[in-house]
Amino acid sequence: MKPFNLRVLIADDHPAVRIGIESTLRESQAVTVVGAARDSTEMMEMLKQHDCQILVSDYAMPGGLHGDGIALFALVRQRYPRLKIVVMTMLDNPGIIHSLLDIGVPCILNKADSVSHLLPAVHAAYASGRYLSPSMAEIAARTAPHRTDTQPHAMLSKRELEVVRMFVSGLTVTEIAERLHRSKKTISTQKGSAMAKLGILRDMDLVRYGMETGLMSTSAAPPPPPPGLPALPWP
The missing domain is CATH 1.10.10.10 (Winged helix-like DNA-binding domain superfamily/Winged helix DNA-binding domain)
Known part of the structure; x- marks a missing residue:
């Protein structure tokens, strides 16, 4: 019987963090690290080259051609809908947490929390589950009642x-x-x-x-109103 194995790609712009993540993941015999990218350019190229199941990525990785943050993960979700994603970040902004959850990234870790949460998050992601490290779970729970829409x-x-x-x-x-x-x-x-x-x-x-x-208008912006007239409503 073929042994169970999770193929994981790492992405983080800090070399020491990449090494630390890889070291932690290699503690599990069920995980194989297929590559480590330093920005979104390398990450997207490695996703083309490697058949991986899990992406463990930093939230903020400046310098890449594909940006970072919500826009990057939305792009990854669009191109690789079967790929599972674990996001790690130092940012504790409720907007980031809920936006990630909204685009289908339910495994989010705060880098300030214990690294012991990494492997459980990877396994939860593979199982299409949800895993928030303690500080992220607290923020999500505290701010969730104020949200009334999934967008x-x-x-x-x-x-x-x-x-x-x-x-x-x-x-x-x-x-x-x-x-x-x-x-x-x-x-x-x-x-x-x-x-x-x-x-x-x-x-x-x-x-x-x-x-x-869909927030971007597909039509040209309306011309400025003549002096003394109110601005035209924007869709």
Whole structure:
């Protein structure tokens, strides 16, 4: 009988962390580490090359062609729907946790929690289960009652969502401020607040998120209103 074996790919931009993850995983005879990537570029290339079942990845990995965070994991889920994902992060933002859960990544570990949670999380992911390390479980439980929709952007206020829609459709902060008759500072604050709630760190990832969730308008942005007239409503 062929022995049970889980093929795991690691992705983290810190060499010491990659070594630590690999060392922990190799403690189990049921796990084989097929590769270790340092950014999203290497990770996506290795996913093409290796037949793996589990991806253990850091949340924030700057520098790769495919970005990081929610947008990256949504892309991975789209291209490799059968691949199971375990996300590790130092960020304890409720928006990140719930956004990951919403896109189908239910195994999330805080790097500040014990490394002993890694192998159980890998096995839970393989079994299509849910595994949150203690601090992540506490945050998820504490903030869950405030959520009423499965879409991550349901957490945004009406004005934050309005700004995000316009930004991901190609308008700059200055242009949005002009159209909505708000100050640039107000628009920047609302955009930043929305990104924090969504667990998105960079503008390029916000744009990618907008494309993948349908927030991006497929039509050209409306022209600015004539002086003295209110701005046109944005879909």
